[in-house]
Amino acid sequence: MKKSRNIADIGVPIFFIFLLLVLWELIVSWGKIPEWILPGPLQIMKTFGETLPRMLEHARSTMLECLLGFAAAIILAFIIAVVMDELPLVKKALYPLLITSQTVPIVSVAPLFIIWFGYGILPKILVVILVCFFPVVISLLGGLAAVDRDYLELFRSMGASRMAIFRMVKLPLSLPAFFSGLKISASYSVMGAVIGEWLGAKEGIGYYLTLSQRSYMVDRVFAAILAITILSLLIFAVIIAVERLVIPWHRLNEQHQ
Amino acid sequence: MPEIIVDGISKTLGGLLTLGKINIQANNQEFIGILGPSGCGKSTLFNIISGLLKPDAGRVLIDGKDFTGITGRVSYMHQKDLLLPSCSILDNTSIPLVLKGIPKQRARAMAAEHFEQFGLTGFKNYYPAQLSGGMRQRAALLRTYLFSSDIMLLDEPFASLDAITRRNMHIWLLDVLRELHPTILFITHDVEEALFLCGRVYVLSECPSEVRLEVEVPICRSESSRTITDPRYSQLRDEIMTALTI
Numbered sequence: 001m002k003k004s005r006n007i008a009d010i011g012v013p014i015f016f017i018f019l020l021l022v023l024w025e026l027i028v029s030w031g032k033i034p035e036w037i038l039p040g041p042l043q044i045m046k047t048f049g050e051t052l053p054r055m056l057e058h059a060r061s062t063m064l065e066c067l068l069g070f071a072a073a074i075i076l077a078f079i080i081a082v083v084m085d086e087l088p089l090v091k092k093a094l095y096p097l098l099i100t101s102q103t104v105p106i107v108s109v110a111p112l113f114i115i116w117f118g119y120g121i122l123p124k125i126l127v128v129i130l131v132c133f134f135p136v137v138i139s140l141l142g143g144l145a146a147v148d149r150d151y152l153e154l155f156r157s158m159g160a161s162r163m164a165i166f167r168m169v170k171l172p173l174s175l176p177a178f179f180s181g182l183k184i185s186a187s188y189s190v191m192g193a194v195i196g197e198w199l200g201a202k203e204g205i206g207y208y209l210t211l212s213q214r215s216y217m218v219d220r221v222f223a224a225i226l227a228i229t230i231l232s233l234l235i236f237a238v239i240i241a242v243e244r245l246v247i248p249w250h251r252l253n254e255q256h257q
Numbered sequence: 258m259p260e261i262i263v264d265g266i267s268k269t270l271g272g273l274l275t276l277g278k279i280n281i282q283a284n285n286q287e288f289i290g291i292l293g294p295s296g297c298g299k300s301t302l303f304n305i306i307s308g309l310l311k312p313d314a315g316r317v318l319i320d321g322k323d324f325t326g327i328t329g330r331v332s333y334m335h336q337k338d339l340l341l342p343s344c345s346i347l348d349n350t351s352i353p354l355v356l357k358g359i360p361k362q363r364a365r366a367m368a369a370e371h372f373e374q375f376g377l378t379g380f381k382n383y384y385p386a387q388l389s390g391g392m393r394q395r396a397a398l399l400r401t402y403l404f405s406s407d408i409m410l411l412d413e414p415f416a417s418l419d420a421i422t423r424r425n426m427h428i429w430l431l432d433v434l435r436e437l438h439p440t441i442l443f444i445t446h447d448v449e450e451a452l453f454l455c456g457r458v459y460v461l462s463e464c465p466s467e468v469r470l471e472v473e474v475p476i477c478r479s480e481s482s483r484t485i486t487d488p489r490y491s492q493l494r495d496e497i498m499t500a501l502t503i
């Protein structure tokens with residue numbers, strides 16, 4: 001019963017995507033749409049296969065920027081969220097700033113990084129940090145604030161220190177929220193690196209994308225998009241695997257509610 | 258000898274005088290019931306006795322020493338089980354021992370010794386979400402007991418259980434109390450529960466709450482728990498009901 005539902009959960013979206021692809025292919029071939037405007041999925045798959053070795057080289061530097069930026073964003077977000085939660089004054093001061101910062105479009109700030117830090121890896125990492133930081137900080141803050149006060153009182157009545165309360169109660173109980181933030185960031189992280197590379201780079205998937213676009217090789221653009229999607233999903237899958245390892249109890253709780 | 262004296266406690270919460278002037282005494286190994294209308298400040302009173310909250314006036318004396326506003330002397334079980342979903346039952350119950358500085362392995366072993374008595378045998382490595390409501394409540398009771406075994410404050414520990422489970426918990430609790438002898442303060446909404454478990458009952462009035470009635474219960478912990486036919490029972494019940502509904 002449960003198993004068949006799982007298969008349906010995976011099967012339905014896959015079937016739907018397949019249907020869309022077939023439709024796409026049919027439109028392209030019946031409508032005689034030229035390849036340099038819109039290639040069909042089959043052509044894109046072919047190009048993907050042909051250009052895979054080159055893209056893998058570019059993907060290496062993109063992934064490096066992406067992982068470094070993601071890791072830095074997580075560490076930064078964790079520290080800032082914890083400090084904000086422990087010190088209400090800091091939270092009061094920073095929270096509005098955090099929210100407002102999100103109204104500034106990344107693409108408008110990224111060129112500044114290029115001006116300041118050149119065409120190396122650093123500006124790309126900064127863009128990834130900018131993109132990934134916010135979802136993690138906001139989810140973790142929410143998680144920390146949502147911890148039932150009665151838990152805190154109980155532990156205080158047992159004479160627990162502030163540090164012990166953080167370690168035993170606040171941190172574990174806010175981990176599920178932390179991980180949902182991580183999942184959002186994970187899907188943005190590759191995009192962040194690509195935006196960084198777009199604006200000026202010597203290598204990376206984003207750079208490859210710009211090259212292909214300038215020479216009107218639309219099939220390559222699509223192949224690069226496919227590569228970006230796959231990389232993003234890979235990071236997402238890693239986060240889910242880590243989540244299952246770190247908070248195995250969380251799934252139990254969800255089942256019972 | 259563990260003995261609590263609540264001496265003229267009063268407390269204003271949110272501009273409203275919640276606890277008028279409360280005097281309560283629990284002698285060694287007594288099982289004291291506290292009844293009162295919802296919102297009259299029973300939980301607040303426990304927060305004060307446990308030291309989480311400072312009263313505006315009055316003192317909390319334990320064994321003759323002033324424990325007003327000092328946490329860590331008595332153990333306190335809330336209305337909710339408050340087990341950490343992130344820890345196994347064994348880890349949850351050994352938390353008070355770990356907080357007292359006992360190494361984790363030893364704390365686990367000490368907690369495990371009580372698992373049979375508390376009806377938790379075989380569930381050491383389960384997460385709270387995998388247990389029934391009654392088991393979770395017993396686990397929370399064990400954690401409370403392991404923190405302070407001589408004075409326990411229980412705030413409606415069985416309120417969230419269904420009637421049958423609750424009845425079984427009563428019988429189980431009385432059974433356990435034949436071997437353990439803590440002094441217990443027990444908040445409840447349920448007059449039957451109070452009469453069944455408690456040796457003495459305080460009835461609080463509405464805000465600003467004061468002790469409206471104090472009665473001895475000569476027939477508590479009767480052997481045949483199913484039907485209490487003692488004529489004093491219905492008389493006591495009426496007396497308490499009247500005090501609660503004025």
Ligand SMILES: Nc1ncnc2c1ncn2[C@@H]1O[C@H](COP(=O)(O)OP(=O)(O)OP(=O)(O)O)[C@@H](O)[C@H]1O
Nearest residue numbers: 270271272275293294295296297298299300301302
């Ligand atoms: N921190 C607070 N600030 C202001 N008012 C509060 C606070 N805590 C509790 N109160 C108020 O104090 C009164 C007593 O609350 P308390 O929780 O002690 O009642 P109770 O007798 O335990 O109720 P119940 O039987 O429903 O559990 C309530 O009217 C509540 O709204």
Ligand SMILES: [Mg+2]
Nearest residue numbers: 299300336412
């Ligand atoms: Mg209450």
